[in-house]
Amino acid sequence: MSTLERMRDWLRDHRLALDAALAAGVLVAMVAGSFVESHGADGTTWSARTPETLSLALMVLAAAALVFRRRAPMTVLAATVGLSLVELATADPRAPVAMSAVVALYTVASATDRPTTWRVGLLTMTLLTAVAMLAGPLPWYTQENLGIFAWTGMAAAAGDAVRSRRAFVSAIKERALRAERTREEEARRRVAEERLRIARDLHDVVAHHIALVNVQAGVAAHVMDKRPDQAKEALAHVREASRSALNELRATVGLLRQSGDPEAPTEPAPGLARLDELADTFRNAGLPVEVARSDAGTVLPAAADLAAYRVIQEALTNVRKHAGAGAKAEVSVVRVGPVVEVTVLDNGPRDGEGPGPDGGPGQDGGAGPGHRGAQDDGADEGGGGHGLLGMRERVTAIGGSCTAGPRYGGGFRVHAILPVKNHTPALGDPV
Numbered sequence: 001m002s003t004l005e006r007m008r009d010w011l012r013d014h015r016l017a018l019d020a021a022l023a024a025g026v027l028v029a030m031v032a033g034s035f036v037e038s039h040g041a042d043g044t045t046w047s048a049r050t051p052e053t054l055s056l057a058l059m060v061l062a063a064a065a066l067v068f069r070r071r072a073p074m075t076v077l078a079a080t081v082g083l084s085l086v087e088l089a090t091a092d093p094r095a096p097v098a099m100s101a102v103v104a105l106y107t108v109a110s111a112t113d114r115p116t117t118w119r120v121g122l123l124t125m126t127l128l129t130a131v132a133m134l135a136g137p138l139p140w141y142t143q144e145n146l147g148i149f150a151w152t153g154m155a156a157a158a159g160d161a162v163r164s165r166r167a168f169v170s171a172i173k174e175r176a177l178r179a180e181r182t183r184e185e186e187a188r189r190r191v192a193e194e195r196l197r198i199a200r201d202l203h204d205v206v207a208h209h210i211a212l213v214n215v216q217a218g219v220a221a222h223v224m225d226k227r228p229d230q231a232k233e234a235l236a237h238v239r240e241a242s243r244s245a246l247n248e249l250r251a252t253v254g255l256l257r258q259s260g261d262p263e264a265p266t267e268p269a270p271g272l273a274r275l276d277e278l279a280d281t282f283r284n285a286g287l288p289v290e291v292a293r294s295d296a297g298t299v300l301p302a303a304a305d306l307a308a309y310r311v312i313q314e315a316l317t318n319v320r321k322h323a324g325a326g327a328k329a330e331v332s333v334v335r336v337g338p339v340v341e342v343t344v345l346d347n348g349p350r351d352g353e354g355p356g357p358d359g360g361p362g363q364d365g366g367a368g369p370g371h372r373g374a375q376d377d378g379a380d381e382g383g384g385g386h387g388l389l390g391m392r393e394r395v396t397a398i399g400g401s402c403t404a405g406p407r408y409g410g411g412f413r414v415h416a417i418l419p420v421k422n423h424t425p426a427l428g429d430p431v
């Protein structure tokens with residue numbers, strides 16, 4: 001963070017100090033202006049003069065009131081206008097006390113709504129200009145009197161423009177946040193609906209065919225001794241029903257496969273024993289991967305072993321796709337008591353610098369989440385997975401936990417804790 005950014009953050013957190021500095025600057029400007037006389041002996045020359053004690057006191061009071069301009073803008077405006085009116089009506093020559101009223105009017109315009117700005121601005125402009133024209137020692141048409149009208153009008157317009165811009169930027173940010181929340185909710189809703197649909201299909205398939213198999217098996221057992229031909233027919237029906245059930249189950253469960261999975265895999269389910277092979281595939285694709293393991297002798301249950309492998313595979317895939325050129329990944333597998341901890345780190349670009357999965361803004365920077373967002377909401381390029389949602393569900397199903405998030409200074413971290421022993425829910429536990 002640069003010195004300018006640190007100073008800006010400090011001033012944002014210490015607004016009273018910023019207002020005090022502004023008040024001091026306004027006081028210096030008013031005092032400097034009070035020593036200059038624009039109407040010399042010939043009417044066109046500049047000369048120096050000494051302000052009166054009352055004028056100096058009014059300038060100090062008006063500048064002191066500006067310190068509290070954010071806390072009580074209307075009160076500060078009333079105070080500065082009052083002090084300016086006293087100066088305009090009594091001083092000869094005048095001191096620029098009205099400068100404080102201009103700053104206070106800008107503050108009111110930037111902190112309130114447009115109707116209030118119009119009412120307060122017109123009242124301030126009319127009051128100061130009228131007193132300057134009618135009660136001052138100079139003719140009413142002099143540039144000094146018209147300047148008060150112009151400066152107060154510009155202050156009100158500038159404050160209203162700043163307020164409008166702030167409201168516009170705030171509305172854009174709010175719409176972006178609302179769109180992000182809506183997108184995440186829509187992704188979760190679709191996942192839930194798809195699960196419910198698949199669950200219903202599986203229920204229908206299993207309930208219908210298993211019931212049919214049960215009935216036909218009962219018939220075969222009943223007539224096996226007396227009517228073997230009828231028993232053979234019943235067993236044929238059992239075989240046909242079981243084949244139909246397997247085909248329908250295969251078609252339904254096939255919807256859950258990853259886009260690159262084979263149609264009918266025959267090899268054993270992968271696990272941490274194939275971690276080096278997995279790392280080599282990513283190294284060959286151009287992603288440097290370092291593997292560190294301290295789980296020698298640990299035998300994980302099949303489900304936990306597969307979950308660990310899939311978590312590492314998903315994390316490395318997202319690093320390869322979205323972490324940008326020059327990214328490196330580190331994989332560690334550590335046995336800690338009754339659990340095994342799996343961690344995948346990368347040194348991808350800082351938030352907002354890397355390209356997202358759809359070519360948009362980079363990692364986890366808000367509206368454009370990069371490859372981190374792709375994990376979170378299922379926006380993977382292939383459309384075949386649900387990223388972190390799938391990781392967490394896979395690990396949670398075996399009694400573990402999975403967390404992921406950006407690293408300080410850039411990059412991303414995926415951390416999974418897997419139990420060494422099988423997790424079996426106790427009787428009465430929620431399923």
